[in-house]
Amino acid sequence: MLNIYTVCYKNLLRKKLRSSLTIIGVGLSAWVLASLMGFNKGYEASLNRDIDNMGFQVVLTAKGCPYEAATLMLKGGTSLRYMKEEVMQTVAANPEVESMTPMLMQAIFDPNKGEEGGMSAYLGVDPASYPQMKTYLEFKQGSWFKNPEAYEAVLGYEAAELEQREVGDMLLIPEKEVELKVVGILKRTGTQDDGTIFIPVKAVQKIFGRSGELTGLGIKVKKDANIGQLEQKLYELPDVQVVSLAQVKQTIMNLVSTAKVMVLSIAVIAVIIAMVGVINTILMSVFERYQEIGILKSIGAMPEDIFKLIWIETFILCLLGGMLGAVMAFGLSQLTEVLIRQLLPYSPTGSLIVLDSSLVLTTLVAVLLIGLLSGLYPAWKAARVRPLESIRSEMS
Numbered sequence: 001m002l003n004i005y006t007v008c009y010k011n012l013l014r015k016k017l018r019s020s021l022t023i024i025g026v027g028l029s030a031w032v033l034a035s036l037m038g039f040n041k042g043y044e045a046s047l048n049r050d051i052d053n054m055g056f057q058v059v060l061t062a063k064g065c066p067y068e069a070a071t072l073m074l075k076g077g078t079s080l081r082y083m084k085e086e087v088m089q090t091v092a093a094n095p096e097v098e099s100m101t102p103m104l105m106q107a108i109f110d111p112n113k114g115e116e117g118g119m120s121a122y123l124g125v126d127p128a129s130y131p132q133m134k135t136y137l138e139f140k141q142g143s144w145f146k147n148p149e150a151y152e153a154v155l156g157y158e159a160a161e162l163e164q165r166e167v168g169d170m171l172l173i174p175e176k177e178v179e180l181k182v183v184g185i186l187k188r189t190g191t192q193d194d195g196t197i198f199i200p201v202k203a204v205q206k207i208f209g210r211s212g213e214l215t216g217l218g219i220k221v222k223k224d225a226n227i228g229q230l231e232q233k234l235y236e237l238p239d240v241q242v243v244s245l246a247q248v249k250q251t252i253m254n255l256v257s258t259a260k261v262m263v264l265s266i267a268v269i270a271v272i273i274a275m276v277g278v279i280n281t282i283l284m285s286v287f288e289r290y291q292e293i294g295i296l297k298s299i300g301a302m303p304e305d306i307f308k309l310i311w312i313e314t315f316i317l318c319l320l321g322g323m324l325g326a327v328m329a330f331g332l333s334q335l336t337e338v339l340i341r342q343l344l345p346y347s348p349t350g351s352l353i354v355l356d357s358s359l360v361l362t363t364l365v366a367v368l369l370i371g372l373l374s375g376l377y378p379a380w381k382a383a384r385v386r387p388l389e390s391i392r393s394e395m396s
Contacts, residue, residue, distance in 0.1 A: 026277070055218065058219040082210065122199055148202045149203055153183065333355060
């Protein structure tokens with residue numbers, strides 16, 4: 001015995017192409033909506049993880065372009081301007097400072113790597129303080145150097161692959177004709193650390209002739225301390241600039257907000273198009289079945305029965321479209337992420353689109369609500385069909 005859901009399903013099968021195109025339209029809007037919400041969730045989580053992985057909340061650099069410094073920080077490096085090493089004593093005197101780590105970055109063109117991508121990044125770090133702040137770094141082989149002045153190197157995962165070095169091998173610094181002994185190789189982290197060559201900061205100062213100079217000072221603030229108050233004190237220091245990671249995060253989020261508005265606009269347009277498509281499909285179905293609806297009412301069907309019949313058809317279309325959109329969101333998430341990375345001014349490491357069951361369920365519910373609203377007018381139109389007028393139109 002046929003029930004109302006079976007009747008609705010068979011009615012939709014009458015025009016398979018039209019119904020299929022409507023389902024695809026709803027699916028595309030659901031895909032855009034799910035991807036947008038997943039992006040909002042994933043981008044902020046990835047950005048917070050990148051900042052947390054830096055191990056410090058404030059970076060002190062030599063005066064220069066703050067945007068350049070912020071970009072280089074998030075890329076795993078520091079500004080290539082220099083400041084005096086004595087600034088560490090002044091900073092350490094502040095009660096808000098829990099710990100700090102000096103950094104000296106140098107980059108040299110390596111002719112063996114070709115004209116493109118031939119730069120080798122050397123980051124001088126303190127073997128005592130740097131590992132304590134970068135606690136997420138794990139070793140594939142070896143360990144950190146013990147002597148702060150030793151000519152030794154720890155290679156990031158990609159740097160080790162590119163240089164084809166293992167623990168115990170020697171690594172030549174181009175132009176300087178200095179060999180370093182590889183004492184450790186890090187596991188893959190998915191960050192810029194993978195391509196970095198770490199050297200004791202004292203050794204970098206000696207090799208590159210930068211005695212008593214640094215490119216950056218990472219500062220870890222005490223949990224209960226007022227970061228803003230510390231920043232005000234650091235601003236008073238001469239010839240240095242303060243880059244707060246909270247400010248960097250806010251600046252990037254402001255830039256990304258523009259992209260979010262654009263994507264949200266596309267999502268709204270897609271939803272509106274889907275609604276128009278659903279209304280068009282159901283209205284065409286109602287007009288094509290004008291006489292059929294009149295006959296149903298003439299043999300006892302009430303207006304609410306007709307309304308329910310048409311509304312359920314709308315529900316089925318939106319349910320199938322929402323399910324299709326959820327499948328597309330999961331299946332095309334990587335492609336969507338690649339496209340987003342091409343548009344954003346800065347993309348943190350890790351996944352930019354985070355999809356889970358709750359997000360997909362929210363998308364499905366939103367699509368169903370939109371679909372049910374879209375079906376109100378066609379269902380109301382069908383419920384107002386007069387049997388006598390529909391029969392006369394058939395006879396004429």
